[in-house]
Amino acid sequence: MFVERSENGLVVHTPAKINLALEVLGRQTDGYHAVETLLVPVRLFDTLVYSATTDPLQFSLRVASQVENTGLDGPPRDNLAVRAIQRLAAISGHEPSGRICLYKRIPAQAGLGGGSSDAAAALVAANVAWGLGYSRERLSRIAAQIGTDVPFFVVGGAAFGTGRGERLVRAPIPAGMPIVLVQPPVGLSTPKVFESLGLAVGEGLGGGTGRCRKLMNCLRRGLPIQRARPLIRNCLQRSAEKLSCWIARASDVMDRLPVLAHQMTGSGSAYFGICRTWREARLVASRLRMQPWQFVAATQTCR
Numbered sequence: 591m592f593v594e595r596s597e598n599g600l601v602v603h604t605p606a607k608i609n610l611a612l613e614v615l616g617r618q619t620d621g622y623h624a625v626e627t628l629l630v631p632v633r634l635f636d637t638l639v640y641s642a643t644t645d646p647l648q649f650s651l652r653v654a655s656q657v658e659n660t661g662l663d664g665p666p667r668d669n670l671a672v673r674a675i676q677r678l679a680a681i682s683g684h685e686p687s688g689r690i691c692l693y694k695r696i697p698a699q700a701g702l703g704g705g706s707s708d709a710a711a712a713l714v715a716a717n718v719a720w721g722l723g724y725s726r727e728r729l730s731r732i733a734a735q736i737g738t739d740v741p742f743f744v745v746g747g748a749a750f751g752t753g754r755g756e757r758l759v760r761a762p763i764p765a766g767m768p769i770v771l772v773q774p775p776v777g778l779s780t781p782k783v784f785e786s787l788g789l790a791v792g793e794g795l796g797g798g799t800g801r802c803r804k805l806m807n808c809l810r811r812g813l814p815i816q817r818a819r820p821l822i823r824n825c826l827q828r829s830a831e832k833l834s835c836w837i838a839r840a841s842d843v844m845d846r847l848p849v850l851a852h853q854m855t856g857s858g859s860a861y862f863g864i865c866r867t868w869r870e871a872r873l874v875a876s877r878l879r880m881q882p883w884q885f886v887a888a889t890q891t892c893r
């Protein structure tokens with residue numbers, strides 16, 4: 591996440607993420623699923639501009655792929671950046687005021703963490719603009735109340751996540767890994783994907799296979815992706831395949847392209863491939879752009 595000042599206020603460029611591995615261990619008593627996951631930020635950024643004003647909170651959205659502008663409106667209640675500002679205001683005693691302009695490039699309902707990243711950007715911006723001086727740790731605890739993936743973006747960098755995915759430790763994953771992303775024309779709902787695992791409350795919760803830790807160690811030691819390929823797995827992919835035919839389709843397409851490993855990210859529906867070089871990622875992306883995907887990008891992991 592990069593923060594800069596402009597004449598319009600604070601400008602925050604906030605990344606997307608992919609889950610290099612995701613394992614579901616069981617279902618907690620609070621209904622959430624206990625997971626282990628390896629999360630890495632990728633160079634695909636939303637931009638949030640926050641201007642501190644004394645007026646009630648205003649919100650405008652521009653979606654890059656649709657080039658639509660909803661204009662300045664009252665805040666939509668389901669937007670995570672708006673919820674983040676309202677939550678921080680409630681905790682700090684500050685008025686939930688100001689103006690959020692959000693320029694979205696990260697596709698929604700994709701498992702790329704776009705909404706969570708926007709929420710983290712809003713927290714970081716308001717913390718500065720309101721002069722709260724909260725530490726990243728404190729902001730991260732507030733972030734966890736907004737959504738599972740929000741703390742990951744507040745803290746920044748690659749991370750190993752446990753609990754429902756909100757408990758994080760830094761993961762030594764190299765930046766600059768070439769990635770190609772595709773988003774099907776149909777998104778997936780996170781609760782529905784988790785629900786279709788069919789786990790009852792309290793079910794499972796064993797120790798898991800330790801796959802995420804093993805993958806983290808392989809990458810730290812600089813082993814080639816080909817050797818780590820069996821560890822690059824997402825337990826939610828099967829459930830997502832039951833809900834959308836596009837996931838298996840993405841898998842088939844990637845099988846026929848020069849990618850080292852591929853899988854769905856998070857709860858989908860976006861799908862990624864890891865390429866040998868940046869040039870190859872761009873080549874694969876240009877071939878995917880000839881097909882009916884809603885969004886295709888050549889990108890890379892970042893810090």
Ligand code: C5P
Binds near residue numbers: 622736738739780784
């Ligand atoms: O935390 P967040 O609001 O992003 O989660 C959205 C929904 O996804 C939850 O309400 C829950 O249904 C599901 N979920 C889950 N287990 C997780 C994360 C999310 O069941 N570890």
